[in-house]
Amino acid sequence: MCRYPAGFYSTDQAMIENVSAALDLFLHAENFLVIAIGVLVGLIVGAIPGLTAVMAVALALPFTFHMAPIPAILLLVGIYKGGVLGGSISAILIRAPGTPAAACTTLDGYPMTRKGEGRKALLAALYASCIADFVSNFSLILFAGLLATIALRFGPPEYLWLVAFSLTVVIAISSGSLLNGLIAATTGMIVAMIGLDLVYGTERLTFGSMQLMGGISFVPMLIGLFAIPEVIGYYEGGIRAGAIAGPDSSKMSWRELRRCLPTILRGSGIGVIIGAIPGAGPTAAAFLSYGVSKRISKRGDLFGTGEVEGVCAAEAGNNGVAGATLIPLLALGIPGDVVTAVILGAFMIHDLSPGPLLFRDNLGLIYAIFMGIMLSSIVLFVFGRFVMATFAKVTQIPQRLLMPMLFVCCVYGSFAVNNNMFDVYLMLVFGILGYTMIKIKMPAAPFLLGFILAPKFEDNLRRALLIGDDWTVFFRSATCWIFIALFLFSLCWGLKREWQDFRRARIDRKELQRSGQPS
Amino acid sequence: MKFRTRGWGQFAKSDLLIGLCVTLLSLSFFFVVAPAAIELPRGISHFALSPLFLPQVLAAVAAALGLAVALRGRGRQTGDGGSSEVAGAASRQSSLRRISRPATALALLTMTVVTSPWAGMTLASAVAVGGLLLLGGERRIWIYALLGGAVPYITTFLFQAVLNVPIPGGLLFD
Numbered sequence: 001m002c003r004y005p006a007g008f009y010s011t012d013q014a015m016i017e018n019v020s021a022a023l024d025l026f027l028h029a030e031n032f033l034v035i036a037i038g039v040l041v042g043l044i045v046g047a048i049p050g051l052t053a054v055m056a057v058a059l060a061l062p063f064t065f066h067m068a069p070i071p072a073i074l075l076l077v078g079i080y081k082g083g084v085l086g087g088s089i090s091a092i093l094i095r096a097p098g099t100p101a102a103a104c105t106t107l108d109g110y111p112m113t114r115k116g117e118g119r120k121a122l123l124a125a126l127y128a129s130c131i132a133d134f135v136s137n138f139s140l141i142l143f144a145g146l147l148a149t150i151a152l153r154f155g156p157p158e159y160l161w162l163v164a165f166s167l168t169v170v171i172a173i174s175s176g177s178l179l180n181g182l183i184a185a186t187t188g189m190i191v192a193m194i195g196l197d198l199v200y201g202t203e204r205l206t207f208g209s210m211q212l213m214g215g216i217s218f219v220p221m222l223i224g225l226f227a228i229p230e231v232i233g234y235y236e237g238g239i240r241a242g243a244i245a246g247p248d249s250s251k252m253s254w255r256e257l258r259r260c261l262p263t264i265l266r267g268s269g270i271g272v273i274i275g276a277i278p279g280a281g282p283t284a285a286a287f288l289s290y291g292v293s294k295r296i297s298k299r300g301d302l303f304g305t306g307e308v309e310g311v312c313a314a315e316a317g318n319n320g321v322a323g324a325t326l327i328p329l330l331a332l333g334i335p336g337d338v339v340t341a342v343i344l345g346a347f348m349i350h351d352l353s354p355g356p357l358l359f360r361d362n363l364g365l366i367y368a369i370f371m372g373i374m375l376s377s378i379v380l381f382v383f384g385r386f387v388m389a390t391f392a393k394v395t396q397i398p399q400r401l402l403m404p405m406l407f408v409c410c411v412y413g414s415f416a417v418n419n420n421m422f423d424v425y426l427m428l429v430f431g432i433l434g435y436t437m438i439k440i441k442m443p444a445a446p447f448l449l450g451f452i453l454a455p456k457f458e459d460n461l462r463r464a465l466l467i468g469d470d471w472t473v474f475f476r477s478a479t480c481w482i483f484i485a486l487f488l489f490s491l492c493w494g495l496k497r498e499w500q501d502f503r504r505a506r507i508d509r510k511e512l513q514r515s516g517q518p519s
Numbered sequence: 520m521k522f523r524t525r526g527w528g529q530f531a532k533s534d535l536l537i538g539l540c541v542t543l544l545s546l547s548f549f550f551v552v553a554p555a556a557i558e559l560p561r562g563i564s565h566f567a568l569s570p571l572f573l574p575q576v577l578a579a580v581a582a583a584l585g586l587a588v589a590l591r592g593r594g595r596q597t598g599d600g601g602s603s604e605v606a607g608a609a610s611r612q613s614s615l616r617r618i619s620r621p622a623t624a625l626a627l628l629t630m631t632v633v634t635s636p637w638a639g640m641t642l643a644s645a646v647a648v649g650g651l652l653l654l655g656g657e658r659r660i661w662i663y664a665l666l667g668g669a670v671p672y673i674t675t676f677l678f679q680a681v682l683n684v685p686i687p688g689g690l691l692f693d
Contacts, residue, residue, distance in 0.1 A: 051682075059682065059683070179584055179587055179588050179591065180588070182580075182584050183541055183581055183584045183585065183588070186577050186580050186581040186584065187581065189573075189577050190548070190574060190577050190578065190581070193573065193574050193577075197558075197560075197570040199568065199570075200560040200570060202557075202558035202559070202560050202570055203556075203557075203558045204556070204557045204558070204570050204574070205552075205553075205556045205557065205574075206556070207556055228628070231624065231628070231651075232621045232624050232625055232628075233621070234624075234655075235620040235621045235623070235624040235651075235654055235655070236618075236620060236621040399655075400652065400655030400656060400657055401652070401655075401657070401662065401666060403651060403655065404647070404648040404651040404652055404655075404666060404667075405648075405666065405670055407628065407631075407644075407647065407648075407651065408644045408647075408648060408670060408671055408674055409674070411631060411632065411635070411640065411644060412640070412644075412674050412675075412678055412684075412686070415640065415684070415686065415687075416678060416682065416684045419684060419685055421632075421635060421636055421687065424632050424635065425632060427632075428628060428629060428632045431628070432625070435621075435625075440533065440537050454573075457573075458573050461567065461573075462567070462568050465565050465567055465568055466568070
């Protein structure tokens with residue numbers, strides 16, 4: 001009597017055949033080489049202010065025309081992953097994030113550098129990134145189908161509530177000055193409105209300028225908001241002959257890593273869920289992970305002052321997206337962002353169409369890509385350690401030499417985005433704005449978050465209204481209600497804490513007055 | 520001219536000023552800038568679909584927040600009002616130096632950006648690097664040659680030859 005159901009042996013046999021076909025496709029020196037090159041190039045490009053992973057992936061696409069499909073895809077994926085981690089290097093060392101998501105890493109990474117713990121911050125970013133990347137890859141391999149099904153349930157009303165929930169993170173990252181943070185976020189949202197209207201195509205706040213019709217480019221804005229104030233601020237703060245920090249021999253201990261592990265896993269989970277939703281983006285994941293961890297962690301009050309857990313939270317959220325963002329692409333053929341759109345282009349160049357049919361007809365190829373993606377996480381760790389050890393030496397360069405070089409990188413990087421001097425002018429304008437914001441104690445991170453999320457918020461608001469006849473469309477599904485609950489919970493929790501801090505400060509002030517001490 | 524140390528009164532006064540500025544700017548945006556600078560298409564079926572809707576909502580929110588900041592500053596001012604004042608030539612001089620250095624740095628950055636299209640980005644950056652090194656107190660000539668001379672040119676080469684970005688060469692080379 002047969003122990004297994006009829007056909008089970010044939011399913012098992014098919015699985016073995018697919019895996020052996022995948023190994024046959026994957027086990028070539030070329031694949032290992034392109035993964036190594038891709039990750040290394042991505043790390044270096046991402047670490048230079050103004051150059052992004054997206055740019056590097058787009059530039060590498062033509063090189064893949066004459067390659068076989070698997071090395072072509074793996075090269076682009078390697079560059080993307082390296083670029084995401086590389087963006088954190090400049091964010092931590094010189095407060096010039098390579099990507100909007102890396103701006104979240106700046107919140108704790110740069111203060112750590114100033115305290116002489118830059119190497120530790122880089123290592124924390126590396127460990128968090130690699131663990132999150134691994135988790136993300138596993139999710140891609142094991143749960144692609146399930147996550148793709150969940151992603152399909154997301155329509156405009158669901159997206160809207162997800163974005164609203166992400167915006168409540170502003171409360172967490174504005175601690176100490178909630179009102180100022182909210183003003184910064186609101187201003188960022190208004191600046192994001194510049195350009196052509198998403199639905200009608202009419203001009204908004206362009207003032208007749210053709211350059212502004214495409215909106216404000218986020219890379220020059222990012223560089224201007226974070227890096228240029230550092231350059232100007234250095235010359236204000238009394239010339240310090242020395243480096244950013246003293247000799248740095250800080251390390252991340254095993255105990256610290258263990259302490260940060262729950263934060264990393266939580267951030268990875270958030271990154272995977274957000275990454276699986278097309279268009280949600282790593283910025284929301286990074287800031288959400290940071291905001292949630294800040295509230296839950298016992299060291300939440302230290303976030304923003306150079307707390308290693310803050311770096312881990314931001315990086316885990318950011319890198320948790322990397323593998324998961326391939327889920328809608330591979331499972332459904334829907335690119336979730338610019339990078340996956342370029343990777344989709346690579347598939348099409350090689351006459352492949354990602355989606356359910358690819359899983360049915362070319363499972364060996366899919367498995368080979370999965371193997372390469374898993375290997376890229378290991379390569380990322382190995383090369384990341386080397387590159388970070390090298391880049392960490394930047395903190396030892398005297399600032400009077402570093403700042404002029406940083407400025408040159410910012411100018412060239414801003415120009416390189418669109419080969420347009422207008423972006424360089426924008427960088428300068430946002431640099432002055434960023435410096436002014438520092439002087440009036442207005443945080444830049446909420447501004448950036450508002451800028452990134454506002455178009456998604458407005459786009460989904462209007463799409464939902466176009467789909468539905470009235471406002472009830474925003475409450476149409478269980479997914480909507482889940483995010484409404486999360487939104488309200490996050491809002492109330494954040495406001496409650498702020499109110500408690502405000503009352504405590506007022507009581508302290510009154511006591512000081514009563515005791516006759518100057519406040 | 521008297522210069523104040525950063526007492527509670529000074530901080531409160533700046534809050535009041537910032538709050539009022541934000542409120543004023545937001546209201547100007549709501550009533551003047553947005554209606555003038557945002558084109559409205561015909562036949563909008565729902566007010567929330569209008570291109571003007573979200574910008575005006577955000578401006579209203581910013582105005583309310585600005586008012587809250589101003590009230591907070593006012594509340595702190597009437598509560599304490601104390602600020603210590605330190606007057607003297609020495610503090611005046613150091614304050615002037617504190618303002619003049621970043622102002623010079625900003626002027627150099629602006630000059631680089633403005634002159635890049637006609638002088639070329641490489642030359643403009645080289646001049647800016649030299650100026651910033653001088654402002655930073657660097658005295659070694661070979662550093663000026665290395666950073667001011669070599670770095671912009673190497674960067675230009677990297678962007679042009681490797682990354683295929685056409686860096687502006689200015690009137691002479693474009």
